[in-house]
Amino acid sequence: MKPIAIFRFFPIEGPGYFATFLDNNHIPWQLISIDQGEGLPGNIYPFSGLVLMGGPMSVNDNLPWIGLLLDLIKQAVAHDVPVLGHCLGGQLMSKAFGGIIEANPIKELGWGKxxxxxxxxxxxxxxxxxxxxxxxxxxxxxxxxxxxxxLLSNDYCQNQAFALGIHLGMQCHVEMTEDMVLNWSRVNATEIIQNQASPAVQSADAMQMNLKSRVSKLNTIADHLYRKWIKALKTEE
Incomplete structure (x- = not known):
């Protein structure tokens, strides 16, 4: 099988549990680190699927790689190559499919149903x-x-996930590991403090509470979603 292309846009927002899932299922993958200046592939043909991770930038920012990546997503859709987006990745998918990305009424930082x-x-x-x-x-x-x-909603953000045929776009993060939660809550401590008045923002201590159990349950949900998504991966042609 051709590898899955995984696009990383920020050093601490890597594939996390998704990489573990792929390894457990013996599916090859290739990390493309946009945050390290790595160039985008010219086309989707070397890959069985496209996966887009998260990042602090906005899809509406004037960044040189955004337009190229939107074109790559459209190319994947045209050739039935499944696309999977996490947070920023889901926003990139929505924009490529004609959607609009705008400010949410409030920030969401941490665990929430x-x-x-x-x-x-x-x-x-x-x-x-x-x-x-x-x-x-x-x-x-x-x-x-x-x-x-x-697919998913909550009281603070109506559109948490959508499916368009074989493609899955998420505003939320199902790829989290214990280390990622610990790292994000530490690196982004200032952002947490600045937004602590929001009812959808947790303290770092609250994010880390019962962490092993929470991540284990999240992995189970991720398995459901990822298992269905990989069924559409393109095999060798």
């Missing part, structure tokens, strides 16, 4: 799960692209 939408597509991705706890770190939100189905 989400509800699974009551529609057939959501059940295809998450089975009988109705509600669960996810990790969040965002100040912007995406609109649902035309033809997509809402």
């Amino acid at each position: 989400v509800r699974v939408a009551d529609n057939p597509v959501a059940r295809e991705w998450l089975g009988d799960v109705k509600e669960f706890e996810l990790f969040h770190w965002h100040g912007e939100t995406f609109s649902l692209p035309a033809g997509s189905s809402l």
